[in-house]
Amino acid sequence: xxxxxxxxxxxxxxxxxxxxxxxxxxxxxxxxxxxxxxxxxxxxxxxxxxxxxxxxxxxxxxxxxxxxxxxxxxxxxxxxxxxxxxxxxxxxxxxxxxxxxxxxxxxxxxxxxxxxxxxxxxxxxxxxxxxxxxxxxxxxxxxxxxxxxxxxxxxxxxxxxxxxxxxxxxxxxxxxxxxxxxxxxxxxxxxxxxxxxxxxxxxxxxxxxxxxxxxxxxxxxxxxxxxxxxxxxxxxxxxxxxxxxxxxxxxxxxxxxxxxxxxxxxxxxxxxxxxxxxxxxxxxxxxxxxxxxxxxxxxxxxxxxxxxxxxxxxxxxxxxxxxxxxxxxxxxxxxxxxxxxxxxxxxxxxxxxxxxxxxxxxxxxxxxxxxxxxxxxxxxxx
Amino acid sequence: xxxxxxxxxxxxxxxxxxxxxxxxxxxxxxxxxxxxxxxxxxxxxxxxxxxxxxxxxxxxxxxxxxxxxxxxxxxxxxxxxxxxxxxxxxxxxxxxxxxxxxxxxxxxxxxxxxxxxxxxxxxxxxxxxxxxxxxxxxxxxxxxxxxxxxxxxxxxxxxxxxxxxxxxxxxxxxxxxxxxxxxxxxxxxxxxxxxxxxxxxxxxxxxxxxxxxxxxxxxxxxxxxxxxxxxxxxxxxxxxxxxxxxxxxxxxxxxxxxxxxxxxxxxxxxxxxxxxxxxxxxxxxxxxxxxxxxxxxxxxxxxxxxxxxxxxxxxxxxxxxxxxxxxxxxxxxxxxxxxxxxxxxxxxxxxxxxxxxxxxxxxxxxxxxxxxxxxxxxxxxxxxxxxxxxxxxxxxxxxxxxxxxxxxxxxxxxxxxxxxxxxxxxxxxxxxxxxxxxxxxxxxxxxxxxxxxxxxxxxxxxxxxxxxxxxxxxxxxxxxxxxxxxxxxxxxxxxxxxxxxxxxxxxxxxxxx
Numbered sequence: 045x046x047x048x049x050x051x052x053x054x055x056x057x058x059x060x061x062x063x064x065x066x067x068x069x070x071x072x073x074x075x076x077x078x079x080x081x082x083x084x085x086x087x088x089x090x091x092x093x094x095x096x097x098x099x100x101x102x103x104x105x106x107x108x109x110x111x112x113x114x115x116x117x118x119x120x121x122x123x124x125x126x127x128x129x130x131x132x133x134x135x136x137x138x139x140x141x142x143x144x145x146x147x148x149x150x151x152x153x154x155x156x157x158x159x160x161x162x163x164x165x166x167x168x169x170x171x172x173x174x175x176x177x178x179x180x181x182x183x184x185x186x187x188x189x190x191x192x193x194x195x196x197x198x199x200x201x202x203x204x205x206x207x208x209x210x211x212x213x214x215x216x217x218x219x220x221x222x223x224x225x226x227x228x229x230x231x232x233x234x235x236x237x238x239x240x241x242x243x244x245x246x247x248x249x250x251x252x253x254x255x256x257x258x259x260x261x262x263x264x265x266x267x268x269x270x271x272x273x274x275x276x277x278x279x280x281x282x283x284x285x286x287x288x289x290x291x292x293x294x295x296x297x298x299x300x301x302x303x304x305x306x307x308x309x310x311x312x313x314x315x316x317x318x319x320x321x322x323x324x325x326x327x328x329x330x331x332x333x334x335x336x337x338x339x340x341x342x343x344x345x346x347x348x349x350x351x352x353x354x355x356x357x358x359x360x361x362x363x364x365x366x367x368x369x370x371x372x373x374x375x376x377x378x379x380x381x382x383x384x385x386x387x388x389x390x391x392x393x394x395x396x397x398x399x400x401x402x403x404x405x406x407x408x409x410x411x412x413x414x415x416x417x418x419x420x421x422x423x424x425x426x
Numbered sequence: 427x428x429x430x431x432x433x434x435x436x437x438x439x440x441x442x443x444x445x446x447x448x449x450x451x452x453x454x455x456x457x458x459x460x461x462x463x464x465x466x467x468x469x470x471x472x473x474x475x476x477x478x479x480x481x482x483x484x485x486x487x488x489x490x491x492x493x494x495x496x497x498x499x500x501x502x503x504x505x506x507x508x509x510x511x512x513x514x515x516x517x518x519x520x521x522x523x524x525x526x527x528x529x530x531x532x533x534x535x536x537x538x539x540x541x542x543x544x545x546x547x548x549x550x551x552x553x554x555x556x557x558x559x560x561x562x563x564x565x566x567x568x569x570x571x572x573x574x575x576x577x578x579x580x581x582x583x584x585x586x587x588x589x590x591x592x593x594x595x596x597x598x599x600x601x602x603x604x605x606x607x608x609x610x611x612x613x614x615x616x617x618x619x620x621x622x623x624x625x626x627x628x629x630x631x632x633x634x635x636x637x638x639x640x641x642x643x644x645x646x647x648x649x650x651x652x653x654x655x656x657x658x659x660x661x662x663x664x665x666x667x668x669x670x671x672x673x674x675x676x677x678x679x680x681x682x683x684x685x686x687x688x689x690x691x692x693x694x695x696x697x698x699x700x701x702x703x704x705x706x707x708x709x710x711x712x713x714x715x716x717x718x719x720x721x722x723x724x725x726x727x728x729x730x731x732x733x734x735x736x737x738x739x740x741x742x743x744x745x746x747x748x749x750x751x752x753x754x755x756x757x758x759x760x761x762x763x764x765x766x767x768x769x770x771x772x773x774x775x776x777x778x779x780x781x782x783x784x785x786x787x788x789x790x791x792x793x794x795x796x797x798x799x800x801x802x803x804x805x806x807x808x809x810x811x812x813x814x815x816x817x818x819x820x821x822x823x824x825x826x827x828x829x830x831x832x833x834x835x836x837x838x839x840x841x842x843x844x845x846x847x848x849x850x851x852x853x854x855x856x857x858x859x860x861x862x863x864x865x866x867x868x869x870x871x872x873x874x875x876x877x878x879x880x881x882x883x884x885x886x887x888x889x890x891x892x893x894x895x896x897x898x899x900x901x902x903x904x905x906x907x908x909x910x911x912x913x914x915x916x917x918x919x920x921x922x923x924x925x926x927x928x929x930x931x932x933x934x935x936x937x938x939x
Contacts (some may be wrong), residue, residue, distance in 0.1 A: 065617070066617050067916065068614050068913070068916065069613055069621075070616055072623070075435075077440070080440035080441065080444075087435065100472065104471075108431065108433050111432070111437070112433060114904050117923075121926075121928040124928075125928035135852060141847065154847045156844035158648040209844070233819075
C-alpha cells in the first residue's frame with residue numbers, strides 16, 4: 045500500500061522538479077550573456093576588413109574569420125579539446141598522425157591519390173623538360189629525392205601502418221628519375237644505414253635533421269664522383285656550433301599549450317652548424333667567378349636550421365648558391381629559378397634539385413590553395 | 427551565417443534576443459526581418475535582392491488572389507498560376523540552369539555537335555526552402571486555408587525567418603499566420619527552446635561533424651572494399667541524419683525562444699518499418715509539402731492503382747531533383763519512388779481492401795508484430811534507405827557504382843590501407859554512440875511520459891486524493907530523474923561549444939539547397 049505523502053514533501057518535490065526542469069533556460073541565459081560579454085571584449089568585433097567587398101560576402105567572411113580567431117575562449121578551447129583528443133584517443137588535428145613515444149608524422153605521406161600515376165607522369169615530364177633545358181646550356185642536373193619520414197621511421201608509427209601503395213613509391217620514383225639519365229642517389233638507403241647512429245628526421249617535425257641533410261649531401265657527393273662530374277674545388281668546413289631546442293612544425297597540429305608538459309611530446313634538440321670557406325678557388329684576376337652549384341628546392345633546403353646548403357658545400361667542396369623557396373612545393377621554385385636573372389646571367393655547372401617524395405603525386409601547393417584546401421587547419425607548407 | 431559558429435552563438439543570437447525582448451510586440455516582426463536579412467546577407471548581400479523581390483511579388487500576387495477569390499475566381503486562379511510560376515522559374519533558373527545546359531550538352535556532344543557555354547549561375551543558399559514557402563503562401567490563400575498577411579513585414583519575416591531560412595523546416599503560412607499576429611512568450615517556452623537548441627547543437631557538432639571524416643574518406647576512394655563501402659555508407663547515414671535533424675532541432679529551439687512553435691521535422695526515421703513510414707518520419711515538412719501541393723493535385727491515390735504508382739514515382743523524382751541539380755539526386759528520388767510504389771502494390775495485393783490503407787502506410791504497431799518481424803522490417807528499411815544514400819552522396823554515377831561494387835565485395839573485403847590510417851578512434855566512438863541513440867532514444871521516449879512542468883502561475887496541482895498525490899510524487903520523482911538525465915545536454919553543449927571554438931568552420935550539408 046502506498047503511504048500518503050505530506051503537502052510539505054509534495055511542495056519540496058515540486059520545487060526540485062521546477063529547478064531541474066528550468067536549468068536549460070537559466071543556463072542558456074547565462075551562456076548568452078557570457079558570450080555577448082566575450083564578444084564585446086573581443087577587439088575584432090569592432091574591426092571591419094577594408095580590403096574586402098561587402099556585396100559578395102567576402103567582407104563578412106573575413107570579419108567572421110577575424111572574430112573567431114580572436115575570441116577569448118579560442119586558445120583555451122583549442123588546448124583543452126586537443127588535450128582530450130590526445131590523452132583519450134592519441135589523436136591531434138587533421139594532418140598529423142601520432143606515433144609511439146612522442147613521434148609525429150604528417151598525414152601527407154599516407155595520402156592515397158587516385159590519379160597518382162597520371163600526376164607522377166606529368167611531374168616526370170616536367171623534370172625531363174628541365175633536364176633538357178639545362179643540358180642545352182651544358183648544365184648538369186642532380187635530384188635529391190628526400191624519402192618520407194614514415195619510410196625511415198616506420199617502427200615509430202605506433203598503431204599506424206605505412207601503406208603499401210606508399211612503400212613502393214620511392215623505389216619507383218628513383219628508378220624513373222635515373223632512367224632519364226639524371227644523377228639521383230638513393231637517399232633512403234643511405235638514411236636507413238645511418239639512422240641507428242644518428243637521427244635522420246626530427247621527432248616532432250616533418251623535416252630532416254642536419255645530420256639527415258649531411259647524409260643526403262654525402263650520398264650526392266658520392267654519386268657525382270661516380271658520374272665523374274668535376275666541380276671547381278674550394279675548401280669548406282662544416283663546424284658544430286651549439287645545440288638548440290627546436291619546436292617542430294607538426295606540434296602546430298597538436299596545440300596542447302599548457303598541457304604539453306604532461307604529454308610525451310617534446311621539442312627536438314638539433315645541432316647548429318656553420319660552414320665556412322677555408323680556401324678560395326684558384327681563379328685568375330680577370331676571370332668571371334660564378335657559383336658552380338645552384339640548390340633549388342623546398343624548406344628542406346631553404347631553412348638553414350637543417351643546413352643542407354652548408355652540408356653540400358662541405359661534401360662537394362664547392363660553393364653552392366641556395367635558390368630554394370619555402371612554402372611553394374618543389375616545382376614552383378624550379379620554375380622561378382629558371383625564369384630568374386640569376387640563372388640567365390650566372391648559370392651554374394650543376395643544379396641540385398631537392399624534392400621530397402611525397403610531393404610527386406600531389407597537386408601543386410601554394411599558400412593560396414593550401415588555405416582553400418585545408419580551411420583554417422594548420423598548414424604544412426614544404 | 428551558420429548556427430554552429432562562435433559568431434552566431436556569441437554575438438548574433440544574444441544581440442538578436444536582447445533586441446527582440448526589449449522591443450514592444452508590434453515591432454518584433456520588423457526586428458525579426460532585419461535580423462533575418464542580416465543573417466542571410468552574411469553569405470552575400472547582393473542576393474538579398476532576390477529574397478526581397480520574392481517577398482514583394484508573393485505579397486502582390488497574394489493580395490490579388492485574396493481580393494478576387496470570391497468575385498473573380500478566374501483572376502484569382504491566374505494570379506496563383508503566375509505567382510507560383512514566377513517562383514518556380516526563379517528556382518529553375520538559379521538552381522537548374524547549368525544542370526540543364528550540361529545535360530543538353532551531353533546529348534548534343536553524343537550526336538556529334540558542340541555544346542553550349544555554361545551560364546555559371548551562383549546558387550543562392552536556401553532558395554529551395556524559401557521558394558517553396560512563398561509558393562505555399564499563395565496556394566494556402568487560394569485554398570482559403572489562410573488569410574493574407576496583415577502587412578508586408580509579416581510576410582517578408584515569414585519568408586526570411588532566420589531559424590529556418592537556410593535549411594528548413596519548410597513552414598506553411600497557415601501554421602505561422604496566427605503566431606505572427608499573436609504568440610505568447612514565457613520562460614517555459616524559452617526553456618524548452620533552449621533545451622531543443624542545445625540538443626540540436628550537440629547532434630551537429632559532436633556527432634555529425636565527428637563522423638563526417640569517415641564518410642568523406644570512404645567516398646573519396648576510387649575502389650572501396652566491402653568494409654570501406656559499408657562503413658562509409660553507415661557513417662554518411664548517421665552524418666546526414668544528425669546534421670539535418672540537428673539543424674531542425676536548432677531551428678525549432680530558436681523559434682520557441684521567440685514564442686513560435688514550428689512543426690516537427692524528424693521523428694526517429696531510422697526505426698521505420700517501411701519506406702512509407704520513413705517518409706512520415708524524415709524531413710516531414712518536405713514530404714507533407716510534396717503530398718499536399720504535388721501528390722494530391724496530381725490525383726494522389728484517387729485515380730486508380732497505376733496512376734497512384736506513377737504519381738508516387740513522379741513526386742519522388744521531383745523531390746530528388748529538389749535536393750540537388752544532378753542526376754544522382756534524380757536517381758535517389760527514383761529509388762524511393764520505386765520502393766513506395768512497390769510497397770503499395772505489395773500491400774494492396776497481400777492484405778486486401780480492409781487493411782489496405784493501414785498496411786500500405788506501415789501502421790502496424792510494435793505490439794501487433796512479433797519482435798523478430800519488427801526487427802527484420804526495420805533492418806530492411808534501413809538497408810533500402812542506406813542504398814539510396816549512396817547515390818545521394820556520390821559525386822557522380824560512376825562514384826556511386828564504385829561504392830555499390832564495394833558493398834558487394836567486388837573490390838576486396840577488408841578495410842583498405844588508404845582508409846585504415848584515417849580511422850579516428852573518436853569518429854568511430856561517435857558513430858557507435860550515434861547508432862545507440864538512434865535505436866535507444868525512441869524506446870526511452872516511450873518509457874517516459876513526463877508530468878506537465880509546474881508553471882509559475884499555478885503552482886498547486888489539482889490532485890484529488892492522497893494516493894493520487896503519492897503516485898504523482900513517485901512519478902514526479904521518476905520524471906525528475908529522467909529530466910535530470912536530459913540535463914546531460916548542458917555539459918554536452920558546453921563540450922560542443924569547446925569543440926567548435928577549437929575547430930574550423932562547420933557548415934551544414936543542406937546549406938546549398
